[in-house]
Every structure is written in C-alpha cells, then in structure tokens.
Amino acid sequence: AQTVTQSQPEMSVQEAETVTLSCTYDTSESNYYLFWYKQPPSRQMILVIRQEAYKQQNATENRFSVNFQKAAKSFSLKISDSQLGDTAMYFCAFMNGRDDKIIFGKGTRLHILP
Amino acid sequence: DGGITQSPKYLFRKEGQNVTLSCEQNLNHDAMYWYRQDPGQGLRLIYYSQIVNDFQKGDIAEGYSVSREKKESFPLTVTSAQKNPTAFYLCASSPGVFSGNTIYFGEGSWLTVV
Numbered sequence: 001a002q003t004v005t006q007s008q009p010e011m012s013v014q015e016a017e018t019v020t021l022s023c024t025y026d027t028s029e030s031n032y033y034l035f036w037y038k039q040p041p042s043r044q045m046i047l048v049i050r051q052e053a054y055k056q057q058n059a060t061e062n063r064f065s066v067n068f069q070k071a072a073k074s075f076s077l078k079i080s081d082s083q084l085g086d087t088a089m090y091f092c093a094f095m096n097g098r099d100d101k102i103i104f105g106k107g108t109r110l111h112i113l114p
Numbered sequence: 115d116g117g118i119t120q121s122p123k124y125l126f127r128k129e130g131q132n133v134t135l136s137c138e139q140n141l142n143h144d145a146m147y148w149y150r151q152d153p154g155q156g157l158r159l160i161y162y163s164q165i166v167n168d169f170q171k172g173d174i175a176e177g178y179s180v181s182r183e184k185k186e187s188f189p190l191t192v193t194s195a196q197k198n199p200t201a202f203y204l205c206a207s208s209p210g211v212f213s214g215n216t217i218y219f220g221e222g223s224w225l226t227v228v
Binding site: 006033035037043044045047050052091093095099100101102103104105106107 | 144155159162164170210215216
C-alpha cells in the first residue's frame with residue numbers, strides 16, 4: 001500500500017525567508033503523480049504544485065519549487081521569499097497512476113511570522 | 115461556473131441517524147473522491163470512484179456508503195455504524211490519470227453529532 005509521510009507537524013519562519021517542507025512516500029508503482037496542496041483557515045484546498053514521476057525536471061510555480069528525488073522517494077516543497085499569505089496547512093499527496101487512488105500526508109502547519 | 119458543490123455546509127446529526135452528504139461536479143470528471151479530515155490526521159480516503167456504477171473502498175470505509183449512478187454525482191451516506199462521525203468532509207474530483215491529473219475540491223461539509 002502507498003503511504004505518504006510528512007515529518008514536520010508544524011513550522012514557523014520569518015517573512016521573506018525560505019522554508020522547505022519535507023515529504024516522503026512509499027510505493028512500488030512506476031507511474032504516479034505527486035502534489036502539494038495548501039489549506040488556509042477557510043479550509044479550501046488549493047493546488048500549489050504538481051509533479052509527474054516520469055519527469056526528471058523539478059516543477060516550479062513562481063515562488064514554489066519542489067525537489068523531487070525519485071530514488072529516495074522524496075518530494076520536498078521549497079517556498080522562497082515567504083509571505084504572510086503563505087500561512088496555512090500544507091499537504092503532500094500521491095496519485096496512483098494505475099487506479100486513480102489519491103492519498104494525502106498528515107500535513108505541515110506553516111506559520112509565516114511578520 | 116464550473117466546479118464541485120458540496121451540500122449542506124453544516125449538518126447536525128442525532129446519534130443513530132443516517133445522513134447523506136451531497137457532492138455534485140460539472141467538470142465532466144471521471145474520478146470522484148470522499149475524504150474525512152480530523153485535527154492532526156490530514157485527509158483520509160473514505161471511498162473513490164473511477165467511473166459510473168463503480169467505486170472502491172479507501173482506508174476508512176467502515177460506517178460509510180456511496181453510490182455513483184451519475185457521472186456528476188457522488189453522495190456519501192454516514193450510517194449509524196460510524197462510531198465517531200463528527201468531522202470535516204471533503205469531496206474531490208479528477209479527470210482521471212489517463213486524461214489529466216489535477217484534483218479539484220469542494221468547499222467541504224461539517225458534520226456534528228449531537
């Protein structure tokens with residue numbers, strides 16, 4: 001069975017700093033997709049970034065980038081020049097390419113301090 | 115507007131009662147999902163469906179039931195067998211791994227047992 005582990009339950013950084021959220025996963029599949037989602041206090045889930053496992057190039061979206069290490073089964077999220085609006089829960093997610101099953105980690109609560 | 119609509123947003127249930135949470139999408143997505151969110155537990159998969167008239171159990175299916183009679187609808191019934199149903203419930207959909215893999219979420223439903 002696939003599992004997703006986020007080892008940092010909570011983090012705090014100063015505004016404008018860079019922060020990295022870690023995520024590891026376990027799977028025997030070769031075709032899969034990885035995501036980072038942001039959940040602000042409104043509880044609305046917002047896609048931050050996604051990565052196809054068959055692509056070696058790390059995905060980037062403006063201030064957000066990932067470090068995808070397929071052999072190590074690691075998928076960390078880096079937030080550069082952090083802003084107060086980045087304060088939220090962040091979830092790492094794994095999508096099985098065989099049967100569309102999607103599972104999430106337990107989340108990291110990120111606080112951006114002024 | 116295209117999206118996922120969950121209703122009701124807030125629901126109170128007496129012990130021993132079954133309740134049904136509605137999830138409708140107009141995105142023409144094949145795959146639909148139900149997740150439960152508890153504090154510190156992240157999102158746990160209850161059921162998912164890849165196509166009409168077919169669905170699979172997730173990690174915490176006991177005490178829940180679903181149906182997928184129409185492509186756009188995936189209602190979740192919380193039965194009296196679910197011992198601790200108070201939680202935040204999220205419905206999601208995806209085009210399916212062979213058609214794209216972005217996951218879209220509804221705004222969620224709060225269920226409280228009184």
